[in-house]
Amino acid sequence: MDPVGGGCLCRRIRYEYRGEVGPAAYCHCEDCRRCTGGAFNVGVRLEAAGFRVLLGEPKAFTKTADSGHSLTRHFCTDCGSPIYTSSPRHPTFVYVKAGSLDDPTIVKPVYQSWTSSAVTWAFIPSGLSGYEKGRGNQGLESGGNP
Ligand SMILES: [Zn+2]
Numbered sequence: 132m133d134p135v136g137g138g139c140l141c142r143r144i145r146y147e148y149r150g151e152v153g154p155a156a157y158c159h160c161e162d163c164r165r166c167t168g169g170a171f172n173v174g175v176r177l178e179a180a181g182f183r184v185l186l187g188e189p190k191a192f193t194k195t196a197d198s199g200h201s202l203t204r205h206f207c208t209d210c211g212s213p214i215y216t217s218s219p220r221h222p223t224f225v226y227v228k229a230g231s232l233d234d235p236t237i238v239k240p241v242y243q244s245w246t247s248s249a250v251t252w253a254f255i256p257s258g259l260s261g262y263e264k265g266r267g268n269q270g271l272e273s274g275g276n277p
């Protein structure tokens with residue numbers, strides 16, 4: 132099986148994974164909203180034994196989650212990208228941020244949690260205006276601007 136690669140925005144942190152890619156889940160909890168800067172987190176469960184940081188050294192931040200269990204979030208200190216989360220309660224797994232994967236098509240979401248704290252803008256209305264690329268000079272597109 133070919134290894135799966137991933138890493139942060141500035142590429143100072145790179146990881147690889149050998150093994151079966153586990154289920155992915157959306158999390159709408161407030162901690163995930165804050166640490167991703169987005170509406171929710173998408174985490175992909177991987178076997179810790181097959182996960183290895185190849186390059187760089189992510190910084191770890193540990194906090195007690197709303198669930199009452201402590202979670203450690205690992206991120207790049209240079210570009211700030213969140214990379215993965217680990218939990219002493221589930222030491223055989225790591226949960227990588229879905230967007231950090233080189234090939235995001237392997238992500239298979241199977242459930243969402245903490246929907247009680249989901250924000251209304253976590254769900255994209257079907258009628259929302261869409262642009263195949265940036266919107267131009269309006270200042271709110273991604274891929275270069277905020
Ligand atoms: Zn980085």
Ligand SMILES: [Zn+2]
Binds near residue numbers: 160162172
């Ligand atoms: Zn969460």
